[in-house]
Amino acid sequence: MNNEQRMHPPYRVPPRRRKPSAQYDQFEATELYCPKCRQAMPVRKRLLLVLPEGDKYEYLCAACLTTVGDKIEKATEGIGLVRP
Numbered sequence: 001m002n003n004e005q006r007m008h009p010p011y012r013v014p015p016r017r018r019k020p021s022a023q024y025d026q027f028e029a030t031e032l033y034c035p036k037c038r039q040a041m042p043v044r045k046r047l048l049l050v051l052p053e054g055d056k057y058e059y060l061c062a063a064c065l066t067t068v069g070d071k072i073e074k075a076t077e078g079i080g081l082v083r084p
Helices: 003-007
Strands: 031-034 039-051 054-061 067-074
Touching: 031 054, 031 067, 039 067
Parallel strands: none
Antiparallel strands: 031 039, 039 054, 054 067
């Protein structure tokens, strides 16, 4: 073995995971582009609808309250209907 081989052992590439990591399951927007303010602005998240597939949220510009986006967060648990 020469000196170069001793300094750099063979490198093995770890196998890739098939499932995405849970830490990247949901993203939260902190700033979005507002067409009225013409720049990226902080946003407020407001619950708009509760749907069977998840909750729908609306993102509002913090300065002018213009709707700048929306998002559906998937329900983690099944929601059942309660009948009297």
